[in-house]
Amino acid sequence: MSDIASVTRGGNFQKKDFVEIGYPCIHYGQMYTHFGIATSGVIKYLNKDVYDKSKHAVQNDIVMAVTSENVEDVCSCTAWIGEEDIAVSGHTAIIHHNQNAKYLSYYFHTEHFYKQKQKLAHGTKVIEVTPDKLLDIIVPLPTMEKQCEIADMLDRFDGYCNDISEGLPAEIEARQKQYEYYRDKLLTFKEKVV
Numbered sequence: 001m002s003d004i005a006s007v008t009r010g011g012n013f014q015k016k017d018f019v020e021i022g023y024p025c026i027h028y029g030q031m032y033t034h035f036g037i038a039t040s041g042v043i044k045y046l047n048k049d050v051y052d053k054s055k056h057a058v059q060n061d062i063v064m065a066v067t068s069e070n071v072e073d074v075c076s077c078t079a080w081i082g083e084e085d086i087a088v089s090g091h092t093a094i095i096h097h098n099q100n101a102k103y104l105s106y107y108f109h110t111e112h113f114y115k116q117k118q119k120l121a122h123g124t125k126v127i128e129v130t131p132d133k134l135l136d137i138i139v140p141l142p143t144m145e146k147q148c149e150i151a152d153m154l155d156r157f158d159g160y161c162n163d164i165s166e167g168l169p170a171e172i173e174a175r176q177k178q179y180e181y182y183r184d185k186l187l188t189f190k191e192k193v194v
Helices: 028-032 048-053 101-107 111-120 131-136 144-162 164-186
Strands: 005-009 023-026 044-046 055-057 062-065 077-080 086-088 092-097
Touching: 005 131, 023 028, 023 048, 028 062, 044 048, 055 092, 062 101, 077 101, 092 101, 092 131, 101 144, 111 131
Parallel strands: 023 086
Antiparallel strands: 005 092, 023 044, 055 086, 062 077, 062 092
8 A cells, every 4th residue: 555645643632622513523433333435524523723733634535443442343444535624533544545535445344454454453452553554555456447437336336235215126126027037937838739
């Protein structure tokens, strides 16, 4: 990854710094419960003073939680695809890169990445991956065009699997066609010529 990215540690704001209206931020604890592959919106805000003192992610950066209670959750991440910069809390890595953000985020959710992060994770009660060590990760990189194609395909698949308003009707239609096919096959009888 060192060929395509640089890694910055997140800042140092805490949950007590959240305000109702202000400047957008992502806290590392939200990575496990609120964000998926990519996001363009946040759920928490900071006042200007705390925001200005924080580390920031820009559009297409990957925000990754590098501390967790277990190996499975460490390195949970999201691609920031929003237009404005966001403040990022401590216990995170901000990955600045020159690739397709969603493609990278999808990759960071694969078994292949999991095996690599297992080797980098350390700790017992608190599991951590040192942000600089992320640069040692091997990332398969097809062309940018192919990365976009893969990310779009996975987005559609994810939509079918997770959006009941899209996925369920498509599944019902597919099962209906399957039913009709087998019905017609089973109920087609060849007449005997006498």
